[in-house]
Amino acid sequence: MRPNNELKLHFVNVNHGDCTIIEFPDFGSPAVHFGVVDFGAKLGADRALPRDYMQALIDVRRDTDPTLDYVIDFVCVSHPHDDHYGGLNRFLAAFADPQNRQNNKISRYWDCGFWTTASRYNQALATIRDNVNITFTRVSSGAEYEFGEARVTVLAPSIDLRNRYDTYGINRNNASVVLRIKFRNSYAIIAGDAQFASWGKTTEEFPRQRRIEFFSDALGFAAREDTSDQLKCNVLRVSHHGSKHGTSLEYLERVDPDHVVIPAGSQPWYTQNIPEWVGYFPHRLTDTIFDVLVDPNNRHVTGARGNIIFKYNGGWTPRQISYVTERADSANFTAALAAQWDQTA
Numbered sequence: 001m002r003p004n005n006e007l008k009l010h011f012v013n014v015n016h017g018d019c020t021i022i023e024f025p026d027f028g029s030p031a032v033h034f035g036v037v038d039f040g041a042k043l044g045a046d047r048a049l050p051r052d053y054m055q056a057l058i059d060v061r062r063d064t065d066p067t068l069d070y071v072i073d074f075v076c077v078s079h080p081h082d083d084h085y086g087g088l089n090r091f092l093a094a095f096a097d098p099q100n101r102q103n104n105k106i107s108r109y110w111d112c113g114f115w116t117t118a119s120r121y122n123q124a125l126a127t128i129r130d131n132v133n134i135t136f137t138r139v140s141s142g143a144e145y146e147f148g149e150a151r152v153t154v155l156a157p158s159i160d161l162r163n164r165y166d167t168y169g170i171n172r173n174n175a176s177v178v179l180r181i182k183f184r185n186s187y188a189i190i191a192g193d194a195q196f197a198s199w200g201k202t203t204e205e206f207p208r209q210r211r212i213e214f215f216s217d218a219l220g221f222a223a224r225e226d227t228s229d230q231l232k233c234n235v236l237r238v239s240h241h242g243s244k245h246g247t248s249l250e251y252l253e254r255v256d257p258d259h260v261v262i263p264a265g266s267q268p269w270y271t272q273n274i275p276e277w278v279g280y281f282p283h284r285l286t287d288t289i290f291d292v293l294v295d296p297n298n299r300h301v302t303g304a305r306g307n308i309i310f311k312y313n314g315g316w317t318p319r320q321i322s323y324v325t326e327r328a329d330s331a332n333f334t335a336a337l338a339a340q341w342d343q344t345a
């Protein structure tokens with residue numbers, strides 16, 4: 001087995017869509033822990049990519065020990081759009097087993113609770129419902145989960161927004177689950193496709209604050225964060241694929257990321273005019289805001305770079321950023337992923 005003492009974030013290149021796999025630092029038993037947010041892709045030919053990436057990652061961790069056990073502590077679908085759940089059923093077929101607890105590798109399932117008639121998504125919900133080994137939760141802002149030393153905080157959807165889903169025309173993107181992941185002084189935000197109505201709630205519910213040190217409980221929950229702003233993070237998985245409808249100046253100033261990752265495909269769908277991003281996604285992209293706030297060298301688009309891996313050892317800046325250009329369904333992908341394994345722990 002290859003041990004892991006880092007928080008590793010895998011932004012999987014699923015073409016038009018979104019998938020993030022989180023590799024937690026080892027803890028407990030089994031010592032290999034993962035979380036997955038979203039299961040693009042929009043196009044049928046790409047829908048096996050989340051499953052194939054996950055399997056390759058497990059194989060890399062197993063190395064010479066094929067019996068090594070692992071757990072996927074949570075899977076989360078940010079919102080029911082097919083560029084976020086298109087590969088979900090294939091993933092569940094591989095890693096969720098309703099008949100055999102030993103073969104069932106998924107502990108929790110989170111979604112935003114937005115009602116949909118989409119048959120493929122409802123098929124997935126039925127699969128979860130029928131699997132007694134998976135705890136199903138419709139998460140909303142403020143929920144916190146501990147996975148070893150890592151903490152996952154749900155920033156959105158606000159319960160206030162959730163209670164208006166069917167009455168005030170809340171846009172489905174604004175229902176997106178937004179997660180903040182913390183490991184010591186490493187911070188990341190996975191933003192789904194949240195838009196302005198959601199960010200308005202998040203900036204209100206997670207106010208800027210100075211560091212306050214006071215009593216903490218055994219889990220350290222009461223101790224304030226290491227940053228002066230609860231929304232500040234080192235890497236932001238940009239909302240809504242870089243669309244100008246997903247990023248407001250107000251929230252981006254709060255989040256203030258050093259790096260942004262834009263999950264977007266590589267063929268043009270609609271008209272774009274941003275030279276460095278031409279052809280990357282169906283939305284008009286937010287250019288001015290990122291031009292001002294984020295170094296061009298720190299903008300990472302999956303369609304241009306391939307699979308992107310951020311490795312954090314608990315410090316603010318990533319220890320390493322790697323790219324794997326092979327598709328996850330290609331024959332040599334596991335070897336390509338293993339070649340990025342440079343940590344001897």
Ligand SMILES: [Zn+2]
Nearest residue numbers: 081083193240
């Ligand atoms: Zn999307």
